[in-house]
Amino acid sequence: MIDETRQQIATDYVLGELPPAEAIAFEKELATDEELREFTRELKDGFASLALEKPPVRPDPGLFSRILRRANAGGRPRSKILSFLPWALAACFALAALIAGLDDFHGKQEVAELNRRDVIAHLQIASLRAQIDAYTNSSAIVVWNAARQRGLIRLQDLPRAEAGHDYQLWIIDPTKKAPVSAGVVPPEKLNAGEVEFQPAHPITTAAKFALSIEKAGGSMEPQGQIILVGD
Amino acid sequence: MRKFLRGSAAGLACLGVEKDDQQYEIELIERIANGDQAAFAALYDRLSPILYSMALRMMNDASEAEDVLQDGFVYIWQRANTFDGSRGSPISWAITIVRHKAIDRLRVRLRGERLRERASDSPELASDKDDQSALEPFLRERRAQVKSALTQLPGEQREALQLAFFSGLTHQQIAAKIATPLGTVKARIRRGLLQLRQLLQSGR
Numbered sequence: 122m123i124d125e126t127r128q129q130i131a132t133d134y135v136l137g138e139l140p141p142a143e144a145i146a147f148e149k150e151l152a153t154d155e156e157l158r159e160f161t162r163e164l165k166d167g168f169a170s171l172a173l174e175k176p177p178v179r180p181d182p183g184l185f186s187r188i189l190r191r192a193n194a195g196g197r198p199r200s201k202i203l204s205f206l207p208w209a210l211a212a213c214f215a216l217a218a219l220i221a222g223l224d225d226f227h228g229k230q231e232v233a234e235l236n237r238r239d240v241i242a243h244l245q246i247a248s249l250r251a252q253i254d255a256y257t258n259s260s261a262i263v264v265w266n267a268a269r270q271r272g273l274i275r276l277q278d279l280p281r282a283e284a285g286h287d288y289q290l291w292i293i294d295p296t297k298k299a300p301v302s303a304g305v306v307p308p309e310k311l312n313a314g315e316v317e318f319q320p321a322h323p324i325t326t327a328a329k330f331a332l333s334i335e336k337a338g339g340s341m342e343p344q345g346q347i348i349l350v351g352d
Numbered sequence: 353m354r355k356f357l358r359g360s361a362a363g364l365a366c367l368g369v370e371k372d373d374q375q376y377e378i379e380l381i382e383r384i385a386n387g388d389q390a391a392f393a394a395l396y397d398r399l400s401p402i403l404y405s406m407a408l409r410m411m412n413d414a415s416e417a418e419d420v421l422q423d424g425f426v427y428i429w430q431r432a433n434t435f436d437g438s439r440g441s442p443i444s445w446a447i448t449i450v451r452h453k454a455i456d457r458l459r460v461r462l463r464g465e466r467l468r469e470r471a472s473d474s475p476e477l478a479s480d481k482d483d484q485s486a487l488e489p490f491l492r493e494r495r496a497q498v499k500s501a502l503t504q505l506p507g508e509q510r511e512a513l514q515l516a517f518f519s520g521l522t523h524q525q526i527a528a529k530i531a532t533p534l535g536t537v538k539a540r541i542r543r544g545l546l547q548l549r550q551l552l553q554s555g556r
Binding site: 128129132133135136137138158162163164165166167168169170171172173174175176177178179180181184185187188189191192267268270323324325326 | 389392393396400401402403404405406408409417418419421422425426429430438439440441443444447448451452455456457459460461491494495498499502513514516517518522523538539541542545546548549552553
C-alpha cells in the first residue's frame with residue numbers, strides 16, 4: 122500500500138514538480154520498489170492521457186519532410202554509448218548542473234539519472250569551432266538552458282583580444298532579424314574560464330552560437346569578425 | 353544487449369493501448385534508434401495527430417505548434433535509444449517529450465510577454481469538431497474513455513489537472529492563478545490524477 126505522502130511525491134515526480142535532488146532520490150526508490158514503480162508508471166500514463174482529450178488534428182502535410190530535414194541535419198540517432206561525446210560531457214557536466222539549478226550535483230551517476238529522466242534533455246550543448254586560421258587552436262563549449270534563458274560558455278585557448286576590442290557572444294535565433302547579444306567575455310576568462318550569460322532578448326530557438334571580435338564593451342549587432350561558430 | 357525494456361501489462365492497460373499496438377510502437381522506436389526513417393515516418397503518422405492537437409492547445413498558435421512538433425520529433429529521432437518501457441508506454445513517452453518542448457517555449461513566451469494571458473481554448477484552433485479519422489483505431493476508443501473519465505472528475509480537480517498539463521504553469525503559479533492555497537492545488541491534482549488512473553483502468 123502506498124501511503125498518501127508517497128502518492129503526493131509520486132504525483133509531484135510525474136508532473137516534474139520535484140526538485141532535482143528529491144527526484145533523484147525518488148528514482149532510486151523506483152529502482153527497488155516494484156509497487157511504487159508500477160504506481161508511478163500508471164500515474165504517468167494517466168497524466169499523458171490528458172493529451173487525448175481534444176480532437177486529433179493532422180498537421181500540415183509538409184511538416185514531416187521539414188522534420189526529416191532537421192533530423193538528418195543532426196545525423197543518425199545517438200547510440201546508447203555515444204549519446205554524448207565523453208570529452209564534451211566532461212567539460213559540460215558541471216556547467217550543465219549549475220545552470221540546471223542542481224545545487225547538489227555530485228557526478229556522473231547523477232548525470233546519468235538526470236539524462237534518463239530528460240532533465241539534461243532541456244539543455245542544449247554546442248561546440249564552437251574556429252572559422253579563421255588564426256584561431257585554429259581555440260574552441261568553446263556552450264551549454265544553453267532554454268527554459269531558464271541562461272547559459273554558460275567555457276572557452277579554450279582564446280588569445281587576448283587586441284587593445285580596444287572584446288570578444289562578444291551571439292545567439293542566432295531564426296525567429297529574430299539579427300543575432301542576439303549574449304554579452305561580452307571578460308578577458309580573464311579567455312583560457313578555460315567559464316562565463317555565465319543571459320541574452321539581451323528572449324530566445325525562442327538557439328540555432329547557433331557565435332563569438333565575434335567587437336569594439337571594447339560590445340556592440341548592439343555583430344560588426345566585427347566572427348571567429349567561432351557552432352550549434 | 354537490448355536497450356529497451358518492455359512495459360508491463362498493467363502499464364499498457366493504463367493508456368488503453370492493446371499489447372500488439374504497444375509492441376509495434378516499441379519496435380518502431382527500436383528501429384528509429386537504428387536510423388530507420390521508414391519507422392520514423394510510421395511513428396509520426398501514428399502519433400502526430402494527437403501530439404499536434406496537444407501542441408495546438410498549449411501554444412494556441414499553429415505555427416508555434418508546428419515548431420513544437422518539429423522539436424519533439426527531432427528529439428525522438430535523436431534520443432529513441434533512451435526510451436525505457438518500464439517507465440511508461442511509447443505514447444506517453446512521446447506525449448511527455450512534446451509537452452516538455454511546448455512548456456519550454458511557453459516559458460520563453462511568458463518571459464518575453466510578461467505573462468500576457470491567452471485563452472486556453474481558442475474556438476478556431478481547438479474546435480470540438482471531432483476528426484476521429486485522424487486517429488489510429490486503437491486510440492479512438494481510448495479518447496472516448498478519457499473524455500468520459502474527465503467528466504466524472506470533480507470540476508476543481510479537472511481544472512487543476514488541465515492547468516497542470518496544458519498551461520506549463522508550476523503548482524505555485526496555478527495556485528496564484530486560481531487564487532487557491534498551494535496545498536489545496538497539490539491535493540486536487542493528486543486526487544484528480546489518482547481518480548483518473550482508476551477510472552481509466554476500470555474503463556478497460
